Amino acid sequence: MTKLLISDLEKELVRAKKFDFDVGDVVDVHCMIREGDKERVQIFSGTVIARKRGAVREAFTVRRIVSGEGVERVFPMNSPRLVDVRVKRRGRVRRAKLYYLRDRVGKAVKVKESRVGPKAAAAARQPETKADLLHGEE
Amino acid sequence: MSQNRLPALLGRKLGMTQVFAENGDMVPVTMLEIGPCTVLQVKTVERDGYAAWKVGFGTTRKKPTKAMAGVFAQAGGAAARIVGEVPPIEGREVKAGDQLTVAVFEGVARINVAGTSKGRGFSGTIRRHNFSSGPRAHGSKNVREIGSAGSVFNARVLPGKPMPGQWGNCRATVQNLGVVKIDPARNLLVVRGAVPGPPGGYVVVQESTYKR
Incomplete structure (x- = not known):
């Protein structure tokens, strides 16, 4: 019998369908909300400023400006109420948490756009370094 | 020992995580590895004065x-990490060597979990009993002291007076935790809320007498 580990058990609870987005992206979050006994999908759009990893405990924070006031919502990645996350614009960022956006107003809030997605960008970087490593070993 | 005569079993705390209920609510849970427990000895009223199952x-x-x-040796040989006594489960015959699994809790809604709480060493009253600290300025010297120990009338300190001392590393029981999931195939018991002790700590799980 294999040893039961909390880290393995947590992985089983992660949602099957992954959303392809990263910190800095401007996204539409489709979230199921309940109004009385009716359910409908509400969309919250804004910039992803943080993504906190941890298997089933993963969560991300979306920030937007609503009538001059900064609003942030934290979404649990594996909540069944989270229906979809659609990327409207890819952002090019140099850090994992964009908390500095909280101190900014107006134009400065904008994150630079990136032409490629996070996966494509990572793929473009990866083969190069791997090849270099191989050459070093030979 | 058990607090009541309802089914109980030994196990290990795996750690905490969260799961989502069907309606989407997030539920904080503790995962427990419960059993399989080997019956080591069956104690009977006739021979031992009380009925119990010794399990490992x-x-x-x-x-x-x-x-x-x-x-x-009577139960097959292998030494168990922890040994305890649990009340016999009604309508179930066992002999030494039999295995009890988490399936004994099938259909149970609420359980108690006893474990050894995390040791915090010798702690003062501020941390241990939630006392307030005294003033730090104006020549005050009773910054983290316990304050008064009671009235002069009694001419003694009454038993139970909260004072500094060893905190934690003692048996603690959490009652009436909701059962979220039972997985007998993997000896897994998922309960709502926190359980005493660190991940990997040994626990005793028992059906709760509370009915709700």
């Missing part, structure tokens, strides 16, 4: 004492 959980490389080695 886990494995150990430690050499048991000769007395315990005899008990383990």
Whole structure:
């Protein structure tokens, strides 16, 4: 019998369908909300400023400006109420948490756009370094 | 020992995580590895004065004492990491060597979990009993003191007076935790809320007498 580990058990609870987005992206979050006994999908759009990893405990924070006031919502990645996350614009960022956006107003809030997605960008970087490593070993 | 006569079993705390209920609510849960527990000895009223099952959980490389080695030998040999007594489950016959799994809690809605709480050493009253600290300025010297120990009338300190001392590393029971999931195939018991002790700590789980 294999040893039961909390880290393995947590992985089983992660949602099957992954959303392809990263910190800095401007996204539409489709979230199921309940109004009385009716359910409908509400969309919250804004910039992803943080993504906190941890298997089933993963969560991300979306920030937007609503009538001059900064609003942030934290979404649990594996909540069944989270229906979809659609990327409207890819952002090019140099850090994992964009908390500095909280101190900014107006134009400065904008994150630079990136032409490629996070996966494509990572793929473009990866083969190069791997090849270099191989050459070093030979 | 058990607090009531309802089914109980030994196990290990795996750790905490969260799961989502069907309606989407997030539920904080503790995962427990419960059983399989080997029945080591069946105590009867006729021979021992009370009825109980002596059970063992886990494995150990430690050499048991000769007395315990005899008990383990009757149940098949392997030494258990922890040994405890649980009340017999009504309508179920067991003999030494039988295995009890988490399936005994099938259909149970609420349980109690007893474990050894995390040790915090010798702690003062501010941390241990939630006292307030005294003023730090104006020549005050009772910054973290306990303050008054009671009235002069009694001419003594009343028993139970909260004072500094060893905190934690003692048996603690959390009652009436909701059962979220039972997985007998993997000896897994998922309960709502927190359980005493660190991940990997040994626990005793028992059906709760609360009915809700």
